[in-house]
Amino acid sequence: MHVIVDDLLINYQTRVGKNSLNILFLHGWGDSSKGQHKFLDSLSALGNVIAPDLPGFGDSQAMSRDFSLLDYAKFVSSFCSKINLKHIDLIIGHSNGASIAIKAIANHELQAKKLILIGAAGIRGTNKSKNSLLKVVTKTGKVISSPLPIGIKSRLRSKLYSSVGSDMLLSENLQETFKNIVSEDLRGDARKINIPSLLIYGEQDRSTPPKFGMIYHEAIQGSSLEIIGSAGHFVQFDQPEITLNLIKDFSK
């Protein structure tokens, strides 16, 4: 389904649930509601599911200016008003979607009864040596590759960023927005969250390691942390039953 929010054409998916619980799902960077359709199907066992494609992703139009996390949080708030979503029982955010959820709750852009963060991003400065190395390599690479044709240059760039696990080039037209987002640390925002929160991390997650979960667990008062074995960044795909059962128990 489509709707116009802040002058952007936004695609979203819904699932009609077996009870009246309203669940808002926010996908991660480079992902979309379509990419999570199996997970959304499973969530419908718990309630009505609403999952927008965030601006610039999936079938939603990209914004004409660079966004910060707060801009995304404000956008989600406008989206909920637009579709007349009057109350949210549960927000589930994955990866960068979880960062947006943290920002939105902490800054009163969204109100919900409970919050679930899966592989939440937003902890910065835990891998300073890797980031410094990346900076040096990209700057050197830029100088060395400058005489090369554009096509070869962009292929080399993509290889470099993907080899170090960076999502920056997943959406090439959102590079400045990506830079804004990865420069923001959310520990301060997390401390402002005062609703029951469940943190789920994959034991083998390299993008947002369980260490992030521990940091958030400490920051969010009364939160619970679950680290799932044999699971990576997409815990909901790697361990769907365990994830759904955790969500089910927490949402009661």
Place this chain on the structure above:
Amino acid sequence: MNKLNIAVIFGSRSTEHDVSIITGINSIIKPLELSGEYNVIPVFISKDGNWYSDHQLKDLNNYSSGHFKEFLGKLKPISLSLNSGLKLVKTGLKNKIIDIDLVFPATHGTHGEDGELMAICEMAGVAYVGCDVRSSAVAMDKVIAKNVAMSNNIDTAKFVYFSKHDFNLNPKIALKKIESELKLPVFVKPAHLGSSIGITRVTKYEDVNNAIEVALHYDDKVLIEEAVNNLVEVTLPIIGNEELKPAFLEQPVLHSEDFFDFDTKYLQGGKKGKNKGSSGSQGYSTIPAKLPKALYDKAEATGLAVYRAIGCSGIARVDMLIDTKTEKVYFNEVNPLPGGLYSHNWNKAGINNIELVSRLVDLAVERFTEKKSLETVFKTNYLSQFK
């Protein structure tokens, strides 16, 4: 005899840009070349409106490689000359000029299928395939097309429409009008777009406003029409100028509550839900439509009547909605340039892709020759009075 130089024009500033590339390359350029009868010149209009012509533009891989921007960056845009026919001008140290004998439009939607491209051909005095300026413009405005059909005693589903300006001036009055005149469910559509882009099926009046906003995001005119009950949707591809040849009535396979959005039509092989097909946009329908003979004949006659009423020539596809209970056939819309020329249907009707494009070229030449015989200059002494 020299081979005709045929310019196949595709792409353009349209929401159906990508569909147009497939139509242009797969359904037109390839069969024209396979016929061995023509010199085929690809002309690509980029999303930002620049025109390019290069033999590499015939290769679909260049569009899907992920490096199309870089590829296009290496090409130099061309310009057009409309003096004494249509010419493509490639500027350089020495300008290269290619004379075009005939244009085969492959553009869908705005800035192409809507008559704009045909107008360029008319101004240049060059033959072109398919509907002319007037019928293209009428067909591409769903509201005007419905009004033309109604004035020819052809039924259409009940509808209301608003310009962007009128709707924004007083949305409340507009929404009240919809509520008082139309029964739910309704379809909200941009008036000028094809390929189901921007269309929403609305089942609650409170959702109509959002659906109109979506339609008006794409267009400056919105059409809201009642859904037809006991629906069977059919479409009829037709070719011809005066003497018409219909292909088979084609029936999309879908549930009554569904409709073919862009994703279903072009990306999922036409199948809703989990069991997606792999046969592309041609995999979703029954050809010929399974209808009682009398109803089949009635729908075919309606399609042909619409084609004539709109003034189509060359090729078009007429979409109709049938209430199987009342056996009433409603005209839905006309596509003056069907995606992929609907060659899958023509193939079943016994016309292969090469024959199809060759016939369309012949029809274009026939219409052009007839039109050339008309007087367009009228001698008068009007200017002499200003001596």
